[in-house]
Amino acid sequence: MANHQSTSKSITNLIEQFSKLPGIGPKSAQRLTYYMVKASKEQAFDLSHAISELKEKILSCSECFNITEQSPCEICSSSSRDTSIICVVEQPIDVIHIERTGVFNGLYHVLNGVISPINGIGPENLKITEFFQRIFSLQIKEVILATNPSMEGEVTSMYINNFLSEKKIKTSVLARGLPIGSDLEYTDDLTLVKALEGRKLLD
């Protein structure tokens, strides 16, 4: 009986841990837990090892605040990157996406969030002051604001742009417009206006 209770405790414990993960509800957490009960000792150990290694080795780059195994990160310490242009993103995952396109060779700055007045998140909660300091120390000539085209992303862009325009630094934002494969009929006014404003001449 005592034995049964202790096993059920470790099971509920793991279910609880799993259900804290984003996108995982109590049902999925249960499924994952019972999968791990059946899985080999090796697999379970590999998983727990991978997680703890992640936490031991991954840190935040002291320059751009991207996640990295060394600080400054690979991009910040690379000699082949263009250090006069910097791309501002919300999250580390955005760096991965932009890097995958292979069309950008400058530096990044990860804000670690967005300004959200309605949630009480202001510029002081993000890596914005660090960004402004970096612009001067690196003598940045151009800034690309690549925050999401959400309201919070736009607010963040506007806030940074207000500062940059005073300092006369060339600033651009990613084109706003229609997603590829979308339907004009169902597009909201704001997106349509942005798409019209950002229209492009055909060669």
Added chain:
Amino acid sequence: MSKNIQKTEGIVTKHIPIGEADRIVTLISPSIGKIRAVARGSRKPKSKMGGHLIPITRVKISVANTKTIDQITEVETIESFRKIKEDLYLLSKASYMTELAENFVQEHSESKQIFNLLLQCITLLQIAPDIEILVKFFEIKLMSQTGFKPEMIICSECGTKLVPGSYKFSFESGGLLCHQCAGKIHSFTEKLSTNSIKLIRFIQNENFEKIAKLNSTKNLLEEIERVISGYMRSILDKELKTKPFLDLIAKQTKNSITSKNTL
């Protein structure tokens, strides 16, 4: 499965991402008050709803009542207030006003008055020459509508009629204090000058067209701001989330105006 679907309009006040691709959206509607409903798939790039459910947007929506949380089934923009969304200063004011309004609106209760006031003020934000007085207009009218009208005619403690002059405003009793009562009550009061008192009364009684025509209200507004924000804090018993951002943008706007003037 028979679903009860309600069609109404509303102003979006906030949205919170949930799960993989959904959002929980909050709106203020005239017919059923506060609406909190999930918009399934609205974070997907191809979503037909995502672009419409942005805070400070007036929309037409259909909401399906389910056993758990209500679900938004259709949405269409009536007015997107583009000018506000492209201006940090206006946006900070609009965010503040919508958050404030949301605090006075309940779910499943008619809220036509508050909705109309909010809609009027957000619309005016795009054209009003003096934004600061517009925000005061909104706050003071909202207080009147919700039963917190600041008492500016008689002493809010003893009921004595007040002769023209300068008086203390009590956050606790929600109005001016005669000199006698002011002598007894020391906590949470703020002084108001004769002209500030006149201006608050004027805002309480007049429409915005007349109020917008007033000149030289600048120094009075700072005094009134201290009273209104203190009183509002005591009514709500909390600090609004948009307040720090509002203050930051106000400070920066002020700075950039002064620095432009000195150039």
